[in-house]
Amino acid sequence: MLTLGIESTAHTFGVGIVNDKGKILANVKDSYTTEHGGIHPSEAKKHHQNVADKVIHEALIRAKLSLKNIDFITFSQGPGLAPCLLVGMEKAKELCKELKIPLIGVNHCIAHLEIGSLLSKAKDPVLLYASGANTQIIAYDGGKYRIFGETLDQGIGNFLDAFARYMGMGFPGGPKISKLAEKGKDYIELPYVVKGMDVSFGGILTNLKQKFDSKKYSKEDLAFSAQETVFAMLTEVSERAMAHCEKDELVLGGGVACNTRLQQMARIMCKERGARCFVPENQFLVDNGAMIGWLGVLKYKSLKGSTPPLNKIDMKPYERTDDIEVTWR
Numbered sequence: 001m002l003t004l005g006i007e008s009t010a011h012t013f014g015v016g017i018v019n020d021k022g023k024i025l026a027n028v029k030d031s032y033t034t035e036h037g038g039i040h041p042s043e044a045k046k047h048h049q050n051v052a053d054k055v056i057h058e059a060l061i062r063a064k065l066s067l068k069n070i071d072f073i074t075f076s077q078g079p080g081l082a083p084c085l086l087v088g089m090e091k092a093k094e095l096c097k098e099l100k101i102p103l104i105g106v107n108h109c110i111a112h113l114e115i116g117s118l119l120s121k122a123k124d125p126v127l128l129y130a131s132g133a134n135t136q137i138i139a140y141d142g143g144k145y146r147i148f149g150e151t152l153d154q155g156i157g158n159f160l161d162a163f164a165r166y167m168g169m170g171f172p173g174g175p176k177i178s179k180l181a182e183k184g185k186d187y188i189e190l191p192y193v194v195k196g197m198d199v200s201f202g203g204i205l206t207n208l209k210q211k212f213d214s215k216k217y218s219k220e221d222l223a224f225s226a227q228e229t230v231f232a233m234l235t236e237v238s239e240r241a242m243a244h245c246e247k248d249e250l251v252l253g254g255g256v257a258c259n260t261r262l263q264q265m266a267r268i269m270c271k272e273r274g275a276r277c278f279v280p281e282n283q284f285l286v287d288n289g290a291m292i293g294w295l296g297v298l299k300y301k302s303l304k305g306s307t308p309p310l311n312k313i314d315m316k317p318y319e320r321t322d323d324i325e326v327t328w329r
């Protein structure tokens with residue numbers, strides 16, 4: 001059994017081909033980037049429309065398959081930017097009609113978690129999900145994936161992107177901040193904002209902007225201090241969630257988890273408490289089609305043939321992780 005998974009919640013149009021055993025036969029993507037400034041939803045939408053057929057075609061070539069080998073299509077239903085989600089959904093429905101096969105819609109955040117579990121063989125992990133729009137500490141409890149902690153304002157990636165943009169760098173800013181931080185020497189005191197298991201970045205961003213404008217500090221030191229502060233916050237709340245849920249596996253997910261300093265902090269924390277830390281390859285941390293396909297496989301199997309008709313399936317731009325009925329565990 002094979003599915004073709006389509007991801008299009010934000011800046012990335014990704015296609016993954018996955019079988020029912022979790023073998024990933026292809027994982028291809030094309031992402032919208034800018035030289036200066038942030039992400040424009042209408043521009044990202046145009047980008048996705050332009051690359052969709054090419055990315056699907058390339059994924060099929062990588063997997064050495066044709067569309068007629070695909071048993072069902074999976075798409076990322078939400079949360080995400082509506083104009084971007086729409087491109088993925090329309091493409092998915094078009095393929096389903098043409099091939100007369102079912103469509104499965106899945107939650108993007110849970111897809112980040114399930115691909116981490118698949119690749120790491122973790123049994124019951126806590127997920128530190130650190131991406132552009134989302135920052136959540138998620139764990140399975142009482143039939144649902146529950147959010148034990150999250151950002152009270154923006155996602156950590158958006159925070160890094162906004163700070164990079166303020167310093168005149170384009171999107172995505174996270175990797176640029178990371179490069180600068182490697183050259184930072186002195187730690188500059190910043191607000192440290194942890195409330196229980198929640199975090200917030202807005203005040204830190206304002207403080208960083210003021211420090212940048214004062215011209216008293218180097219970009220490198222500011223980037224270094226920003227990373228040290230916010231990654232320590234994420235590590236602290238991850239540890240608190242692991243202790244609270246009595247779980248001893250941590251899986252990282254989301255684009256910001258590509259950051260090697262964050263990975264290092266998470267590994268040290270886990271080692272100190274005798275827990276295991278899993279960091280999937282970068283291609284599975286960022287938005288990707290393979291994770292959508294794999295969650296599609298899990299959900300499809302649990303439906304035992306009773307897949308919904310195409311006209312009953314819609315995108316869900318505001319769907320939350322804890323709204324999802326977990327039928328596959």
Ligand code: ATP
Pocket residue numbers: 009010011079080108109130131132133134155156157158160161172173174175178254255256257258259260285286287
């Ligand atoms: P979601 O819809 O799940 O919120 P997303 O659309 O933000 O995801 P991802 O690909 O998961 O997409 O994450 C993108 C974010 O990751 C961007 O904010 C980018 O700056 C950040 N990022 C990528 N690489 C790094 C890195 N090495 N260090 C820090 N941040 C990074």
Ligand code: FE2
Pocket residue numbers: 108112131254255286287
């Ligand atoms: Fe994501």
